[in-house]
Amino acid sequence: MVSTKSLLLAAFTTIAYAAPTKGPCKSLTPTLPSTGGDDLVAPSPTARLKKIALGHGIQNYTCSAPDATPSATGALAVLYDVTTLYPGLSKTALSSNAFNSLPHLLLWDRPVPLNRPSNSSYSADTTAPFPAHDDLKGLADYPSLKYAGHHFFDSTGTPTFDLDASGMRASVLKTGDVSAPKDADKGVLDTGAVAWLRLTDSKKGESKGVNLVYRVLTAGGNSEGCAVAGTGVQSVPYTAFYWFYEE
Numbered sequence: 277m278v279s280t281k282s283l284l285l286a287a288f289t290t291i292a293y294a295a296p297t298k299g300p301c302k303s304l305t306p307t308l309p310s311t312g313g314d315d316l317v318a319p320s321p322t323a324r325l326k327k328i329a330l331g332h333g334i335q336n337y338t339c340s341a342p343d344a345t346p347s348a349t350g351a352l353a354v355l356y357d358v359t360t361l362y363p364g365l366s367k368t369a370l371s372s373n374a375f376n377s378l379p380h381l382l383l384w385d386r387p388v389p390l391n392r393p394s395n396s397s398y399s400a401d402t403t404a405p406f407p408a409h410d411d412l413k414g415l416a417d418y419p420s421l422k423y424a425g426h427h428f429f430d431s432t433g434t435p436t437f438d439l440d441a442s443g444m445r446a447s448v449l450k451t452g453d454v455s456a457p458k459d460a461d462k463g464v465l466d467t468g469a470v471a472w473l474r475l476t477d478s479k480k481g482e483s484k485g486v487n488l489v490y491r492v493l494t495a496g497g498n499s500e501g502c503a504v505a506g507t508g509v510q511s512v513p514y515t516a517f518y519w520f521y522e523e
């Protein structure tokens with residue numbers, strides 16, 4: 277005999293199970309990539325993945341002297357939405373190989389999508405670095421990627437993601453970093469891939485819909501070192517995936 281209690285329990289379990297399949301993400305939960313070595317602290321089980329974006333831009337450093345250690349001063353990047361391309365997530369999803377190749381392909385296939393003051397080096401216009409919003413089209417064998425937003429450091433030096441295409445925003449602080457895998461793309465200046473990061477809400481009350489961000493599968497972006505770059509600002513091209521969560 278089946279008791280009333282177990283019937284109720286069964287009904288409840290069914291409802292609890294059915295709910296997640298109604299969302300756009302179906303029942304599959306994408307898993308943050310692993311470096312194969314040390315990994316970042318994972319999102320909590322209740323964290324909801326809101327978006328996966330592909331970023332393309334520059335990492336900035338300054339050198340006080342040719343024999344100094346470069347200090348990281350910020351970054352600028354344009355973000356493209358790749359959420360539905362995540363393997364298994366939609367009808368238009370990519371194979372994991374094709375998905376994971378995106379940062380490498382984009383870094384080498386396209387110029388940095390920022391307004392430049394001159395042709396002399398990798399840099400960005402100081403007052404208006406971002407060009408008009410545009411999808412990323414014509415990457416060989418890939419569908420066009422929708423413009424998602426911008427990554428920059430705000431006037432107080434806080435890393436910020438303005439996902440204006442979806443009305444979300446993250447103002448964050450670094451709470452974890454691990455080295456990129458040894459076989460990561462060293463970038464167009466052959467300087468190596470920037471670290472993978474865990475970034476959590478800055479508590480400045482500026483985040484909207486996202487409060488946990490991961491930078492993973494990085495390509496390029498490390499400093500050339502002050503002996504090569506010389507004194508002053510240096511900007512190094514990079515690409516990366518950014519995973520945006522709310523928890």
Ligand SMILES: *[C@@H]1O[C@H](CO)[C@@H](O)[C@H](O)[C@H]1NC(C)=O
Nearest residue numbers: 387391392393394395396397
């Ligand atoms: C910048 O590059 C473009 C195309 O490569 C060229 O037409 C233009 O003259 C260059 N501008 C300067 C200031 O060198």
Ligand SMILES: *[C@@H]1O[C@H](CO)[C@@H](O)[C@H](O)[C@H]1NC(C)=O
Nearest residue numbers: 336350351399400401402511
């Ligand atoms: C990065 O450097 C460029 C010059 O190459 C500058 O225009 C931009 O404002 C800098 N951005 C940050 C966030 O440091």
